[in-house]
Amino acid sequence: MKKEEKTNVMRVLDGKKISYEKHSYEPDATMSGEEIAGILGEDPAKVFKTLVTQGKSGAYYVFVVPVKEELDLKKAAKASGEKAVGMIRQKELLPLTGYVHGGCSPIGMKKQFPTFIHETAVEFDRVFVSAGKVGFQIELAPEDLIQVAGCRTADIV
Numbered sequence: 001m002k003k004e005e006k007t008n009v010m011r012v013l014d015g016k017k018i019s020y021e022k023h024s025y026e027p028d029a030t031m032s033g034e035e036i037a038g039i040l041g042e043d044p045a046k047v048f049k050t051l052v053t054q055g056k057s058g059a060y061y062v063f064v065v066p067v068k069e070e071l072d073l074k075k076a077a078k079a080s081g082e083k084a085v086g087m088i089r090q091k092e093l094l095p096l097t098g099y100v101h102g103g104c105s106p107i108g109m110k111k112q113f114p115t116f117i118h119e120t121a122v123e124f125d126r127v128f129v130s131a132g133k134v135g136f137q138i139e140l141a142p143e144d145l146i147q148v149a150g151c152r153t154a155d156i157v
Contacts, residue, residue, distance in 0.1 A: 008098070009132035012108040013140070018148055020140040023128070027102070027135035033067025040128065040137060044068040045120065047128040047137070050104040052097060052113070055082035060096065064106050064117040064129065064149075069157040079116050079154035103134040106149040117142075117151040 006014070013020050025039045037044040044067050051063045051071050061080045063071050077085045090101050098110040106115050106129060121127050121142040129145065131138040145151065 007132040007136055008108045009105045009130070009138060013138070013144075013148065016148055018140065018144045020138045020144075021126075022131060023137045023139060024135055025137075029102070031102075036137070037067055037128075042128060046124050046126065048117070048121065050099075050106050050130060052088050052093060052104065053080075053085040054088050055080055056084045057082060060088070060113045061085060062106055062109070062113045062115040062149075063156055064115065064121070064145075064151065065157050066118060066120065069118070072157055075154070075156045076116070079152070079156055080114060099130075099132055100134065103130050103132055103136070105130040105132040105138075106145070106151065108132060112150060115149050115151045116154045116156055117146060117149075118156050119153045121145070122153060 023040055033049050034044045037047040047067045048064045049067050053061045063076055065071050073085055094100055097104060126139050127142045128137045128139050
């Protein structure tokens with residue numbers, strides 16, 4: 001990554017004086033989260049993906065889960081206090097969050113939505129999430145991620 005290249009996520013973290021490391025890789029549209037973890041040389045349990053859902057009430061919710069796991073929609077509904085939640089359509093992601101599929105981060109969305117992170121995040125010294133652009137990841141302390149993204153921990157996988 002060019003030294004001067006910053007994503008919105010990095011600008012938010014810099015503005016809040018939160019320490020992070022940036023990582024970049026050559027993106028491939030067919031890459032899975034586990035493959036990205038492999039490129040980073042990290043345990044997939046420490047690399048998280050950001051998923052956006054809509055509840056039965058019409059409200060939106062963000063869930064941050066390890067890349068090797070799948071969001072359990074029933075547990076997600078329970079955590080958010082909804083009767084049911086469902087994934088939003090890919091074409092809704094950019095207008096809603098400001099991020100594209102594969103580059104969605106829980107940090108710096110257009111609007112702050114209730115955000116939940118899988119409870120295992122706090123077991124690690126550092127975790128990885130998208131830096132807000134395909135091909136870029138940030139590594140930071142889970143406590144900092146929870147604070148800046150306004151996350152609540154929950155059993156959601």
